[in-house]
Amino acid sequence: MRLHYNLKVIGRVQGVFFRVSTQKEAIRLRLRGFVRNELDGSVYIEAEGDRFELEQLLDWIRAGGPPHGIVHDLQIEKGDLVGFKGFKIS
Numbered sequence: 001m002r003l004h005y006n007l008k009v010i011g012r013v014q015g016v017f018f019r020v021s022t023q024k025e026a027i028r029l030r031l032r033g034f035v036r037n038e039l040d041g042s043v044y045i046e047a048e049g050d051r052f053e054l055e056q057l058l059d060w061i062r063a064g065g066p067p068h069g070i071v072h073d074l075q076i077e078k079g080d081l082v083g084f085k086g087f088k089i090s
Helices: 018-028 051-062
Strands: 002-012 032-037 043-050 070-079 087-089
Touching: 002 051, 018 032, 018 043, 018 051, 018 087, 043 051, 051 070
Parallel strands: 032 087
Antiparallel strands: 002 043, 002 070, 032 043
């Protein structure tokens, strides 16, 4: 069953290659969607895929993401499937 998650990642997530690392992790997990920096210093992610792979992405984010990332909070909302092609950096 494919799911869609809207994620807001709060912490030291800009200037630490968080977007590029998220893209690589999402592609490795065969997820689709996008990642972008927000003006408030957070990172916003929309990801679609199977529950198991999405949970692996969430675990990776909770662990801090890339080596210099620090995640203080991860907000998760389920959304409607969009049908993304690939995983992009916005």
